[in-house]
Amino acid sequence: MRAYDSPTQTIEEMEAKLLLTTDPQRRLELQAVSAFASYILGIPEELYRYREPAYEEALAHGRTDLAVIFSCTTGYGYQLERKMETAKGYIDLCEKHAYEAEDNFLLPFALENKAFYYLDNGKSSLALSTILSAVEHIGQTDLFFYYHIQNSKAVMLDTLGYSDQAVPLLHESLDFFKKQGSRYFTFLVRFNLSKAKDQSRDIESLIQNFEAMLKIELAEGDDRLMAYPYQTLAQLYVDAGRLSEAINMATLSIGHFRKNREPSMVAASQTTLMEARLKQEETEMAARILKTIDVDVLKNYLLITNYYKVAAEVEKASGNLEKTIDYYKKLAEYSEISRKKDMESEIAKVRTQLDLQTETLRTQLAQTQLSNQKNAFIRNLIIIVVSSITLMIVYLLYLNRKSQKTLALMVQERTRDIRAILDTINQGVVTIESPEKLSFGIERSKAFQESLGFQFETIPELLKHSQLKADEINQVVEALRASIDHDELAFDCNEHLLPRSLTIQHQGKLMDLELEWVKMYSQTGDSVEKILLSIKDLTEMHALELEKEQQRYESALIHSIIKMGDRYFSTLFQKISLYITDSIKTCLLLSQQTQDDMQQGLREIFLNIHTAKGLARSVGLVELSSQCHEAEEQLDLLLNQETKDITNLQSKLLTLEQSLSDLQSFCEAKLSWDLTETKISFPRDTILAGLQFLESYLEEQGVVSRKVQSFLATLERFSQCELRQILLGFQDELESLARKLKKEVPHLKFLGPPIAFNELGETVIHSIFTHVFRNAMDHGIERPAIRESQGKPPRGTITIDCRIRLDILYIDISDDGYGLQVKQIEEIARQRNLINEKRKYAEKDIVQLIFEAGFSSRDEITSISGRGVGMAAIRSYLNEQGGSALIILGESQSGDQYRPFTLQLQIPRELWWESFQTTQQLQMPA
Secondary structure: OHHHHOHHHHHHHHHHHHHHOOOHHHHHHHHHHHHHHHHHHOOHHHHOOOOHHHHHHHHHOOOHHHHHHHHHHHHHHHHHOOOHHHHHHHHHHHHHHHHHHOOOOHHHHHHHHHHHHHHHOOOHHHHHHHHHHHHHHHOOOOHHHHHHHHHHHHHHHHHOOOHHHHHHHHHHHHHHHHHHOOHHHHHHHHHHHHHHOOOOOOHHHHHHHHHHHHHHHHHHOOHHHOHHHHHHHHHHHHHHOOHHHHHHHHHHHHHHHHHOOOHHHHHHHHHHHHHHHHHOOOHHHHHHHHHHOOHHHOOOHHHHHHHHHHHHHHHHHHOOHHHHHHHHHHHHHHOOHHHHHHHHHHHHHHHHHHHHHHHHHHHHHHHHHHHHHHOHHHHHHHHHHHHHHHHHHHHHHHHHHHHHHHHHHHHHHHHHHHHHHHHHOOOEEEEEEOOOOOEEEEEEOHHHHHHHHOOOOEHHHHHHOEOOOHHHHHHHHHHHHHHOOEOHHHHHHHHHHOOOEEEEEEOOEEEEEEEEEEEEEOOOOOOEEEEEEEEEEOHHHHHHHHHHHHHHHHHHHHHHHHHHOHHHHHHHHHHHHHHHHHHHHHHHHHHHOOHHHHHHHHHHHHHHHHHHHHHHHHOOOHHHHHHHHHHHHHHHHHHOOOOOOOHHHHHHHHHHHHHHHHHHHHHHHHHOOOOOOOOOOOOHHHHHHHHHHHHHHHHHHOOOOHHHHHHHHHHHHHHOEEHHHHHHOOHHHHHHHHHHHOOOOOEEEEEOOOEEEOHHHHHHHHHHHHHHHHHHHHHHOOOHHHHHHOOOOOOOEEEEEEEEEOOEEEEEEEEOOOOEOHHHHHHHHHHOOOOOOOOOOOHHHHHHHHHOOOOOOOOOOOOOOOOOOHHHHHHHHHHHOOOEEEEEEOOOOOOOOOEOEEEEEEEOHHHEEEOHHHOOOOOOOO
16 A cells, blocks of 8 residues: 555655665565555656566565566566567566466556556557456455556546546546545646646647646645656646746756656756757757756656757757767667658758768868968968967966966965954854765864864764754755755755754754855856855854843733732732633543543633633733643644644643743742732631621611721721722733734723622632623724724723612623624524524524634634634633623614624622622711
């Protein structure tokens, strides 16, 4: 399965295992898998690695199954070389051994190979019948190989002109490989489909098909496969005369093939680039490219013939007729018999041109000789002039020798200057030489020698001590090897792989390095001889920046804490700690619960963390709020069942717990505050009972001293927390939200009697208004420009109206912002199947759905809102205490899609009482 699902990775894995394996049988098996994967990819370099010796060894060990694979891949290799008789012998052996093995996989494999042999030899009917036989033998016992054979069948049908039958088969195979997640075969079938679905074979239509495929692959494809559509498009652009686009595509494919270490395809892409340059009448550039192509790596018949054809045209355009004839001869050797006569005709034409040039030169020589005989005087004069010139040359040689000495002195002086610069510059500078070892040259600065040079002498040694992974190191090494001693195009194509920064472990400490890579040309200027590496040590600068940033953060945090006061900050800190501790406890039990219970537990954790995030923001704990946001994202994945691993969630919750511990230590060290210490040593409810008793007693007596009255007022301040006082504590949070959302800080308007809350009530109110204010700022109140365009003041207003009825406290909360879109809420509810599509609901019932967990009208999630948690949390906190929450719609203006609304909180008597400030003042005696 692996060999034809991920063939490239399979070849690399098998070659690595072969280095570690000595058992002959096991080595044969690994070689067979590698050979089969090479056959799937059609890579000539790999197909030639295991040929006759491996086949003979397999027979010697009695491994008929392995003999099938080796004979097949050997035959296919000879077929690529156009050694058709030898190829036919091995392909027949492959089929014979496959029948002997009686294997459901090997026989279709052998038949597929034979079918392509027939197709390559023009025997279309035999090819089609053979591939149909392969499909019949494989059946659907192995779906992966079945659809692979189906793909081959479709390719043959398309080649034979039956595209209308090929396209449905390719679509069927494409759907299967997509579902299986096979990147290679999805790409391969999509590639074949791009060719097959244009039955007219119009070149512009083919280009459009492949451009569409390229967009898909760029969005979701494997970077290793991108080179093939680049190369195909490059050749199509050449054939269509779109030469600039062809040059760009060919350059891209060269870079990718070099990165993938496929030298034959690098040469093929260079051939396409050379042809594009030639057709653009850039003959000199085409000739330069021709010199860089390594023809020896080309094994495929089609690639070789195309190379010799284009090379002959380049030499012909350059006027090198002898070389043109040589290329045409080689092309004739590789061409089919039907094409050899054409090649011989071309050779004859070029030879005729060469003979004409030779005859012209002979005529010119004869004319020159005749002219010389008639002009003896001129000849003698020339001898005199030559003698004079000779004397002049001798004198110039003397001057030259003298100037060479001067030049040597100048070189020495320049060398000393460079050495002085390298010794004084406070930066690591070194050259990289030798593409094999990538060793550092002797030209290096003193700073490099002192900081890194005594430990690292090559690039691989330096990179092994860095944060880069093994595959990233390998990419850098291969990019450098591909650049040194090659033309500058190779460096330009690979430069993006060279890192710009590194963190290395050196002499027991971490170093942050900034890198710059500069190409250095050879003396001829046609290749990159060395690479100059400039290294800047930024370790101390980064440390100072981190220290300065930490100091800024600590200073802002101290300012925020002192501004709130120790009692208020300690109360909120304890609330946040409680939410996070409860979340950790719940999380530890998740793995032992059923799926439904686990989902419920995750929702509870979500409510806790979302509320903790709001509380953290309200007291200026930005880093803690950010960590809560990260935990929410992990919870999102678990709730949507995109992952089932709760390890990451546990880790993030423990990080939150550690952050709270660090914050507590910080407050103790910097402010001498103990955040866990209770500021009042006895409960507020006890104080309340005492106050009520004292008040009742004093009313009976009718008088009270000023000292007692003062004592009652003092006790009242310690025992209760008034609503207005709680909500004014959100002022910093509202200012922070306003800055982030680019809005004005809203005005808080309080109506109704002053209401005080006990400790539990204060916690509930604070948790609720954390979400209320965030929703009002993010969803409700508009930005100033929008408000002014609607005739509203730029600063919004949030109104909190309290009233008491039958021992229930009603808090009505409203703002003068957008309001609710009832139709949008109903549409989202139907999409989430929260209501019956066929039934009609009243608007007052529809709007209550915003209390459902996960319900949000926002398309995007921010650190402020958008997860659909806030309103659900409000209702949950009230329900736990016997209260409730309700949305009350107001009347809409004519034609306005938004409706004003009021959020009504209903709070039971156990959490609140009327502030003593509202009771009648006691009369003092005169």
